[in-house]
Amino acid sequence: MKILVLMKMVPDIVEELEVAGDGTSLDQEYLRFIVNERDDYALEQALLLRDRLQATVTVVALEAPEIDDVLHTALAKGADRAIRVSGIAVTAGTRAKASALAATLPGIPGVLPVDLVLSGCQAIDDLDGFVGPLLSGAFGLPYLGLVSRIEVDAAAGTAVVAKEYAGGVMGRFEVTLPALLGVQGCEKPPRYVPIAKVRAAMAAGGIEVVAAASEPAATSLAVTAMAKPVTAEHAEMLEGSVRDVVERVADILAARGLI
Amino acid sequence: MAGNVWIVAEHWKGTITDATHELLAMGRGLADALGVHLEAVLLGHGIRGLAASLGPADAVLYVDHPTLADATGLQASRAVAALASARGPAAILLPTTNVSWDLLGLLPARLDVPLVNFCREVDVVDGALLVGSLLYGGKMAVTVDAGPGPVVLAVLPGAGAASAPGAPEPHVEDVAVDLADDSGVRLLAYEEPEAGDVDITQQDALVAVGRGISSEANLEVAEDLADALGGAVCGSRPVIDQGWLPLVRQVGKSGLTVKPRLYVAAGISGAPEHVEGMKDSELIIAVNTDAGAPIFSVAHYGIVDDATDVLEALAEAVRKRKG
Numbered sequence: 001m002k003i004l005v006l007m008k009m010v011p012d013i014v015e016e017l018e019v020a021g022d023g024t025s026l027d028q029e030y031l032r033f034i035v036n037e038r039d040d041y042a043l044e045q046a047l048l049l050r051d052r053l054q055a056t057v058t059v060v061a062l063e064a065p066e067i068d069d070v071l072h073t074a075l076a077k078g079a080d081r082a083i084r085v086s087g088i089a090v091t092a093g094t095r096a097k098a099s100a101l102a103a104t105l106p107g108i109p110g111v112l113p114v115d116l117v118l119s120g121c122q123a124i125d126d127l128d129g130f131v132g133p134l135l136s137g138a139f140g141l142p143y144l145g146l147v148s149r150i151e152v153d154a155a156a157g158t159a160v161v162a163k164e165y166a167g168g169v170m171g172r173f174e175v176t177l178p179a180l181l182g183v184q185g186c187e188k189p190p191r192y193v194p195i196a197k198v199r200a201a202m203a204a205g206g207i208e209v210v211a212a213a214s215e216p217a218a219t220s221l222a223v224t225a226m227a228k229p230v231t232a233e234h235a236e237m238l239e240g241s242v243r244d245v246v247e248r249v250a251d252i253l254a255a256r257g258l259i
Numbered sequence: 260m261a262g263n264v265w266i267v268a269e270h271w272k273g274t275i276t277d278a279t280h281e282l283l284a285m286g287r288g289l290a291d292a293l294g295v296h297l298e299a300v301l302l303g304h305g306i307r308g309l310a311a312s313l314g315p316a317d318a319v320l321y322v323d324h325p326t327l328a329d330a331t332g333l334q335a336s337r338a339v340a341a342l343a344s345a346r347g348p349a350a351i352l353l354p355t356t357n358v359s360w361d362l363l364g365l366l367p368a369r370l371d372v373p374l375v376n377f378c379r380e381v382d383v384v385d386g387a388l389l390v391g392s393l394l395y396g397g398k399m400a401v402t403v404d405a406g407p408g409p410v411v412l413a414v415l416p417g418a419g420a421a422s423a424p425g426a427p428e429p430h431v432e433d434v435a436v437d438l439a440d441d442s443g444v445r446l447l448a449y450e451e452p453e454a455g456d457v458d459i460t461q462q463d464a465l466v467a468v469g470r471g472i473s474s475e476a477n478l479e480v481a482e483d484l485a486d487a488l489g490g491a492v493c494g495s496r497p498v499i500d501q502g503w504l505p506l507v508r509q510v511g512k513s514g515l516t517v518k519p520r521l522y523v524a525a526g527i528s529g530a531p532e533h534v535e536g537m538k539d540s541e542l543i544i545a546v547n548t549d550a551g552a553p554i555f556s557v558a559h560y561g562i563v564d565d566a567t568d569v570l571e572a573l574a575e576a577v578r579k580r581k582g
Contacts, residue, residue, distance in 0.1 A: 011395060013395050013396050013398050013528070014549075016551065017395060017398050017399060019399070024401075026395075026399070041500070095367075095373065095374075121360075124394065124395045124396045124530075125394060125395065126376055127375065127376050127377070127392060127394055127401065127403070128373055128374055128375065128376065129364070129367055129368070129373075129374045129376070130364040132364065133332075133361070133364030133365045133367075133368050134364075134367075134368045136365070136368070137365065137368035137369060138368075141443075142333060142442060142443030142444050143332070143333065143361065143364070143365060143444075144331075144332075144333075144361060144444055145332070145360050145361050145364060146357055146360050146361075146513070160447070162450075163357075164357055164506075164513040165271075165357050165358060165449070165513075166271070166356070166357055166358070166512070166513065166514070166515070166516075167452070167507075167514065167515050168451075168452030168506045168507040168509070168514065168515070169449055169450065169451055169452065170449070170450045170452075171329075171446060171448075171449050171450075172446075172447040172448050172449075172450060173331070173444055173445060173446055173447060174444075174445045174447055175443060175444050175445075176441075176443040176444075179443060179444075182364070184513065185499075185500055188502065189500060189501050189502065221373045221375065221403050221404070221405060221410075222403070222404045223401050223402070223403055223404075224389070224402045224403070224404045225401065225402040226394075226399055226400070226401045226402075227399070227400055228398070228399060228400070228551070229393065229397065229398075229399070229400040229553065229556065230400070231556040233556065234555060234556055234561075235543075235545060235555045235556070235557075235558035235559055235560055235561030236559065236560050236561070237555070237560075237561045237562070237563065238560055238561065238562050239563075242564060242568050242569055242572045243572060245562050245564070245569065245572075246569060246572040246573040246575075246576040247576055249544060249560070249562075249573055249576070250573070250576040250577060250579075250580050252542075252544075252560065253488075253521065253577070253580075254580055256520075256521075256542060258463075258464065258488070258520060258521050258542070259488065259577050259580050259581055
């Protein structure tokens with residue numbers, strides 16, 4: 001059983017985001033990148049399956065700032081292979097990235113075919129598409145997104161997965177393998193790995209670097225403007241010490257008969 | 260002449276969803292601006308009657324097939340792609356909901372047309388579709404020039420008003436699409452959440468916690484305030500992911516939509532996925548350390564401070580007022 005996990009970096013939105021001088025993109029100077037949170041859940045799901053099924057887990061990511069830390073961490077957590085694909089700009093759109101991966105993955109020895117491909121179901125910068133569905137189309141694999149639990153019956157060549165609908169309703173689906181699943185959550189949060197183990201993985205090297213098979217195709221979409229959202233309405237800000245502020249909130253609640 | 264504007268009607272548990280009525284309103288405006296027809300695509304099995312409520316559309320294209328009975332995106336994407344390839348719509352609007360999720364991801368891939376995600380508005384300028392979207396968890400607004408199309412637009416629920424009821428019943432055209440029987444994805448069952456926990460949709464007061472409460476131990480502070488207010492605690496996605504609260508306490512896209520008299524948002528940044536589930540609350544008070552958090556555009560009152568400190572002090576203040 002072989003599992004492939006696709007991971008990518010996204011801007012860290014805990015940091016203040018600034019618009020670049022071109023008015024259409026993020027200012028890269030102060031930008032910090034973190035791993036797409038849903039991809040971390042995809043990796044956790046893969047590692048849980050690996051432990052149950054004696055599967056192998058390969059992680060593939062496109063070049064981006066801090067990506068080696070993410071790949072070393074994946075190795076420290078137990079991934080068998082970590083591959084960085086170079087030559088695609090971190091600022092490229094999701095559609096271009098997916099087409100680059102579709103062109104590159106078949107040429108990396110031992111990666112394809114796989115039984116299961118997992119990726120995060122979405123990312124905060126997925127303006128022009130989602131990696132999972134785009135790749136499933138390119139590889140002709142069944143796709144299901146918003147998955148939060150996966151059980152594999154290797155003998156039957158199927159997986160039973162839980163997909164989230166609204167209001168806590170889950171759909172239970174049987175999926176024929178090989179398949180591509182977009183991961184929303186997992187039965188447990190991503191595992192913690194001690195920094196010493198990450199350092200050991202770093203010292204051991206172990207990240208394979210592969211050049212992208214092609215330049216990403218240009219997409220037909222152009223971002224013509226980017227700005228912090230301007231909204232017609234904004235909260236009335238309550239300022240002062242915590243004690244003063246909560247007294248004013250209590251006044252507001254009392255005036256509305258809420259307390 | 261440009262192609263028509265399509266919306267893909269979404270239905271869940273036998274009814275057309277609110278998000279679909281919002282799409283109809285947006286689609287109507289777009290079709291009028293382009294001078295074309297608005298058509299609604301309705302997919303399912305034995306649900307032709309639902310077409311009657313898609314009134315703002317000029318016509319409904321109804322595809323009936325046993326494999327379209329359940330909300331699986333693969334079969335739906337095959338059906339819509341077959342129709343779109345034959346008829347060439349300029350734009351196809353879908354809601355970014357969990358029900359339509361797989362379809363909106365797969366359809367652009369199958370048609371090889373671009374997708375514009377997280378849309379909240381669309382204008383027509385010199386024949387080009389200018390789409391306004393929210394990126395980076397709602398922290399940036401972008402304008403995308405999608406040209407004359409074709410394009411698939413994934414529209415955020417709550418981005419615009421719903422179409423007014425009472426429009427005349429649209430003409431319904433039955434369309435046959437040749438679909439394979441096996442997509443590799445089969446629904447086994449829908450599973451309702453376990454009962455017994457608090458129903459957060461029935462509370463007058465909700466204390467909602469997000470990533471900003473930092474640790475599970477701080478949930479106690481939220482519970483204490485909810486107790487003082489006679490309400491309950493709920494949460495945004497990160498808190499559910501950590502297992503600190505069960506899924507039935509989640510507000511937003513995968514969770515529930517709530518409209519309490521009071522919603523205290525503590526340590527919640529206000530990503531669109533969360534906001535769609537709570538924006539209609541009567542009174543929203545948000546606490547966040549980040550003055551630029553999108554939640555402050557939705558809240559009535561905002562406090563820039565540590566969420567745990569404020570909740571703790573507020574619980575005390577509320578108890579004192581109540582005597």
